[in-house]
Structures are given as C-alpha cells and as structure tokens.
Amino acid sequence: xxxxxxxxxxxxxxxxxxxxxxxxxxPVMARSGTATLTILVTGVRNNKGRISLAxxxxxxxxxxxxxxxxxxxxxxxxxxxxxxxxxxKGVPYGLYAISVFHDENMNGRVDKNFVGAPKEGYGASNNxxxxxxxxxxxxxKFSLNQPAQxxxxxxxx
Numbered sequence: 001x002x003x004x005x006x007x008x009x010x011x012x013x014x015x016x017x018x019x020x021x022x023x024x025x026x027p028v029m030a031r032s033g034t035a036t037l038t039i040l041v042t043g044v045r046n047n048k049g050r051i052s053l054a055x056x057x058x059x060x061x062x063x064x065x066x067x068x069x070x071x072x073x074x075x076x077x078x079x080x081x082x083x084x085x086x087x088x089k090g091v092p093y094g095l096y097a098i099s100v101f102h103d104e105n106m107n108g109r110v111d112k113n114f115v116g117a118p119k120e121g122y123g124a125s126n127n128x129x130x131x132x133x134x135x136x137x138x139x140x141k142f143s144l145n146q147p148a149q150x151x152x153x154x155x156x157x
Contacts, residue, residue, distance in 0.1 A: 036148050037088040041075075041100050043155040044082040045121060049104040050074045051084035056097045059137040063099030063124055064110075074103070097140035098125040100153050121155035130156050 041051050054061075054069035061068020071091075075084040101110045102121035111119045125142050128135035142151065 032093060033147065034090045034092050035144050035146060037091050037144060038148070038150040039086040039088070039098060039100075040150065040152045041084045041086070041123065041155060042082075042152060043121070043123075044077050044084065044102055045155075045157055046104070047077050047079045047082065049102060049106045050076060051100055052103050052108075053086050053098060053100045055088060055091070056099070056137075057092075057094055059097075062097045062137045062140060063134045077102075091144060093145050094143075095141055096125070096144055097137055097142070098151070098153065099134075099140070100124070100155070102155055118157075121157045123153040123155045125151055125153060127152075127154050 037055075039053065041053075044051065051074065053071075053073045053075070054063070054066045055071040056062045056068060057070050066072055071088055073086055073088070075086050077084050100123050101118070103109075104120050105111065110122060113119050124135050124140040126140050128139040
C-alpha cells in the first residue's frame with residue numbers, strides 16, 4: 001500500500017516536471033488525438049516540377065534528412081495561383097516542423113550552387129527568415145493540438 005502511494009507520487013512529480021520543462025499547459029499535455037493538417041505552399045516562381053514536403057515530429061532530421069521524416073509527400077503546382085496544397089490526415093497531436101522545396105527539375109533533391117546555397121525554392125513552417133544554413137528546429141516548430149489546423153509556408157529563392 002505504501003509502495004503504491006510512493007509510485008503514484010513519483011508519477012505525479014514526473015508529470016509536473018514534464019509540464020514545467022516543456023513549457024506546456026496541463027490540458028495540452030493530456031490531450032490526445034489526431035488531426036488533419038493542411039499546408040499551403042505559396043511564392044512558387046514557376047510551374048515547373050513539383051513541391052516536396054517533409055513532416056518531422058521533433059527535432060531529429062529537421063530540415064534536410066528526409067529519412068527521419070514521418071511523412072514525405074509531393075504535390076503538383078497549381079498553375080493559376082503558383083501554389084501547392086497538402087492535406088495530411090490522421091496526424092497525431094504533437095510538436096512538429098515542416099520543410100518544403102520546389103523540385104523544379106524533379107530530381108528528388110534540393111539543387112545547390114558552388115557555395116552550397118539552394119538554387120531551388122525552399123521553406124519551413126513558421127516562415128523563418130533567410131539565413132546561411134537551414135533554420136533550427138526552434139524556429140520551425142509548431143504545436144498540432146486541434147482536429148483541423150492550417151499553415152502557410154512561403155518559398156524563398
């Protein structure tokens with residue numbers, strides 16, 4: 001009996017520590033479910049190729065290691081609007097980051113110039129500012145915590 005109470009107290013303390021360390025409120029931590037995530041990619045400079053998307057759960061692999069992504073998808077470019085839309089269904093609630101790129105020549109990778117800068121359009125969730133190198137996870141992360149959520153990512157060239 002006493003051992004059971006001690007274990008219960010330890011679990012309660014662990015939950016409180018997790019809430020304090022992760023900066024989340026208790027309702028967000030307790031919430032579970034899946035969502036439909038809609039991503040609109042804008043700022044596409046032409047209608048060549050496709051837009052590629054990688055969805056990452058947590059920091060691992062962001063933004064360039066697609067093998068660590070939990071979802072990889074491609075979408076056609078809408079000629080009239082020069083945009084692309086992705087609808088991801090059944091995504092568990094959690095903390096995510098998205099990276100996208102305009103695969104103009106459809107070779108499956110971001111082409112780079114002689115100094116390593118992308119020659120094709122690219123972007124990330126939260127639309128971080130252009131910089132040398134990819135944006136860190138902290139600049140691209142977002143919380144998915146409702147049944148339907150939409151975000152817009154603007155490509156940079």
